[in-house]
Amino acid sequence: MKPVIVVHGGAGRIFKEREEGSRTGVVRAALRGYGILKEGGSALDAVEEAVRSMEDDPHFNAGCGSVLNEKGEVEMDAIIMDGKNLDSGAVSAIKCIANPIKLARLVMEKTKHMLLTDRGAHLFAQAMGIPETPGEKLITERSRERWKNNLEPDSNPQEFQKDLGTVGAVAIDSEGNVACATSTGGLSNKLTGRVGDTACIGSGGYADNHSGATSTTGHGESIMKVVLARLILYHMEQGMSPEMAADTALDYMKTRVGGLGGVIVVDNSGEWAARFSTKQMSWATVKDDQVHYGIYAGERHTKSVDEALASESEGF
Numbered sequence: 001m002k003p004v005i006v007v008h009g010g011a012g013r014i015f016k017e018r019e020e021g022s023r024t025g026v027v028r029a030a031l032r033g034y035g036i037l038k039e040g041g042s043a044l045d046a047v048e049e050a051v052r053s054m055e056d057d058p059h060f061n062a063g064c065g066s067v068l069n070e071k072g073e074v075e076m077d078a079i080i081m082d083g084k085n086l087d088s089g090a091v092s093a094i095k096c097i098a099n100p101i102k103l104a105r106l107v108m109e110k111t112k113h114m115l116l117t118d119r120g121a122h123l124f125a126q127a128m129g130i131p132e133t134p135g136e137k138l139i140t141e142r143s144r145e146r147w148k149n150n151l152e153p154d155s156n157p158q159e160f161q162k163d164l165g166t167v168g169a170v171a172i173d174s175e176g177n178v179a180c181a182t183s184t185g186g187l188s189n190k191l192t193g194r195v196g197d198t199a200c201i202g203s204g205g206y207a208d209n210h211s212g213a214t215s216t217t218g219h220g221e222s223i224m225k226v227v228l229a230r231l232i233l234y235h236m237e238q239g240m241s242p243e244m245a246a247d248t249a250l251d252y253m254k255t256r257v258g259g260l261g262g263v264i265v266v267d268n269s270g271e272w273a274a275r276f277s278t279k280q281m282s283w284a285t286v287k288d289d290q291v292h293y294g295i296y297a298g299e300r301h302t303k304s305v306d307e308a309l310a311s312e313s314e315g316f
């Protein structure tokens with residue numbers, strides 16, 4: 001099986017001045033994950049690495065750069081899933097750690113549970129020896145600014161739905177195993193303790209070797225209402241291509257509950273899709289040593305992996 005990785009850096013609105021950074025960030029993440037797959041590594045390791053790279057990149061709403069809750073704090077959700085045996089691990093409302101995706105993987109591998117939240121997740125992180133990162137270090141100037149603006153009495157609540165830079169990855173490895181990973185700071189000015197779609201299996205992501213893997217982004221409450229990730233795989237099980245399944249499910253979410261979002265999908269033969277109903281979604285994929293990436297509907301650039309690695313080492 002030829003390995004494939006697809007990543008997203010969130011569906012929503014990407015301001016002009018942040019477009020280049022978002023493109024660079026998704027391409028870098030896809031290259032990191034693909035590097036692992038090319039060496040014979042697992043889909044699980046590849047998606048974790050790709051997501052970790054975007055958690056460390058302040059351009060995205062995950063890890064450092066996460067949006068803030070009503071109290072001005074970072075509270076994050078993350079999920080990872082192994083399509084081989086349907087094992088999954090997730091954390092929600094977690095504070096003060098740099099890479100929630102790492103903790104989600106530890107939940108999957110070191111506990112009998114699938115989702116740890118808030119204080120329990122924090123205690124588990126301590127028990128696993130994960131260093132605490134002061135909350136302040138995860139906050140960027142931009143997320144603090146936005147949080148403050150949203151507190152203004154005349155702020156537009158619709159703004160909460162925009163600029164949603166959740167990150168995610170799906171992959172298939174040389175053995176035909178699929179995996180997904182998703183990580184987010186959630187929605188700006190959300191209530192303390194709000195758990196979004198990202199931490200919920202079937203909503204923020206799903207992976208099953210029998211069909212494929214998907215990771216979602218967008219308005220979390222809408223995604224949860226339609227269980228978007230599992231819905232896409234259901235359509236694929238009924239014979240739809242990844243692209244058709246993604247479009248059908250996104251269309252259903254829009255017409256049924258008025259929610260917008262984006263998804264990445266890979267099926268168990270390596271066919272992939274990156275689709276969105278928002279204005280933009282940053283995405284990148286690597287297959288057959290070719291990198292494809294874009295932000296706007298219909299935008300698709302292509303480079304060889306060697307070319308992309310060379311421009312990355314020159315700082316793009």
Ligand SMILES: NC(=O)C[C@H](N)C(=O)O
Nearest residue numbers: 164166186196217218220
């Ligand atoms: N940025 C996002 O995609 C937001 C995420 N789905 C949430 O609602 O938490």
